[in-house]
Amino acid sequence: MLSVRNLKYDVVDEDQGEVGIIHDISMEVPDGQFVVITGPNGGGKSSLAKCIAGVYQPTGGQILFEDQDITSMSITDRAKLGISFAFQQPVRFKGIEVFDLLKLASGDKQLSVGSACQYLSEVGLCAKDYINREVDASLSGGELKRIEIASVLARKSRLSIFDEPEAGIDLWSFSNLIKAFEKIKRETNGSIVIISHQERILEIADTIIVIEKGRVKASGSREEILPGLLGTESAYPSCRQGSQNEDESDCLPDNAGGMADFLKGGLE
Numbered sequence: 001m002l003s004v005r006n007l008k009y010d011v012v013d014e015d016q017g018e019v020g021i022i023h024d025i026s027m028e029v030p031d032g033q034f035v036v037i038t039g040p041n042g043g044g045k046s047s048l049a050k051c052i053a054g055v056y057q058p059t060g061g062q063i064l065f066e067d068q069d070i071t072s073m074s075i076t077d078r079a080k081l082g083i084s085f086a087f088q089q090p091v092r093f094k095g096i097e098v099f100d101l102l103k104l105a106s107g108d109k110q111l112s113v114g115s116a117c118q119y120l121s122e123v124g125l126c127a128k129d130y131i132n133r134e135v136d137a138s139l140s141g142g143e144l145k146r147i148e149i150a151s152v153l154a155r156k157s158r159l160s161i162f163d164e165p166e167a168g169i170d171l172w173s174f175s176n177l178i179k180a181f182e183k184i185k186r187e188t189n190g191s192i193v194i195i196s197h198q199e200r201i202l203e204i205a206d207t208i209i210v211i212e213k214g215r216v217k218a219s220g221s222r223e224e225i226l227p228g229l230l231g232t233e234s235a236y237p238s239c240r241q242g243s244q245n246e247d248e249s250d251c252l253p254d255n256a257g258g259m260a261d262f263l264k265g266g267l268e
């Protein structure tokens with residue numbers, strides 16, 4: 001369904017000049033697959049998702065969606081083809097009510113209140129409290145995040161991309177969210193890409209891709225990749241924080257194992 005080939009994304013920084021964010025990423029999302037992208041903070045996951053959704057224009061490489069080259073296509077045209085994207089930090093829409101947003105997302109101007117409420121309850125929101133709320137600054141971060149996820153669910157796109165859907169979501173709603181993802185996996189033949197650090201989301205992946213420093217560090221089935229990731233999630237981020245080293249993996253403890261092995265190239 002989706003094929004990313006040798007993707008590059010550079011930005012021009014006032015002080016540093018051209019900075020490479022994504023160096024050379026190739027990946028495939030087959031039809032009907034549930035792909036989870038994970039890896040350390042700042043590795044380039046959100047930038048990759050934004051290149052796929054059309055928010056960022058890549059500086060090199062190619063993106064094919066159902067065999068069509070979409071590399072230079074606008075966000076709107078990609079959305080029309082069937083790609084939807086839920087941001088890590090969702091956008092607020094002053095003046096638009098939650099019900100309007102769900103109607104827009106579903107493409108059904110006649111969407112019933114009942115169907116809209118169904119989408120909201122799937123992300124753990126009590127529909128009657130939210131359906132007529134404005135999608136503005138009065139919503140909390142977690143509420144806004146869940147409403148955005150509900151709108152992507154309503155779209156039923158061929159390819160849905162969620163950037164850290166768990167961010168800011170409480171434990172109770174998180175369980176609902178996992179159920180919603182499992183339901184989409186069972187009931188649609190579309191593909192889902194989720195960027196996540198959460199074990200429970202990694203556990204329902206068909207394929208896991210680890211992105212680090214703008215490259216694919218590891219990629220394979222859940223059975224191949226997950227065991228190497230578990231148990232050490234705290235080792236890397238705390239070490240990386242504030243590090244000035246070019247090769248930050250030097251600061252990993254010798255016995256970190258798991259995620260640390262990825263970072264030291266142990267699984268290459």
Ligand SMILES: Nc1ncnc2c1ncn2[C@@H]1O[C@H](COP(=O)(O)OP(=O)(O)OP(=O)(O)O)[C@@H](O)[C@H]1O
Nearest residue numbers: 011013021039040041042043044045046047048088
């Ligand atoms: N417009 C930009 N200008 C400068 N640097 C940028 C820009 N966009 C992203 N970056 C940098 O690129 C790197 C990758 O960012 P990105 O948001 O893609 O990471 P991520 O893997 O999603 O991280 P996280 O897990 O924290 O969400 C980071 O170091 C970030 O600071």
Ligand SMILES: [Mg+2]
Nearest residue numbers: 045046047088
């Ligand atoms: Mg991110």
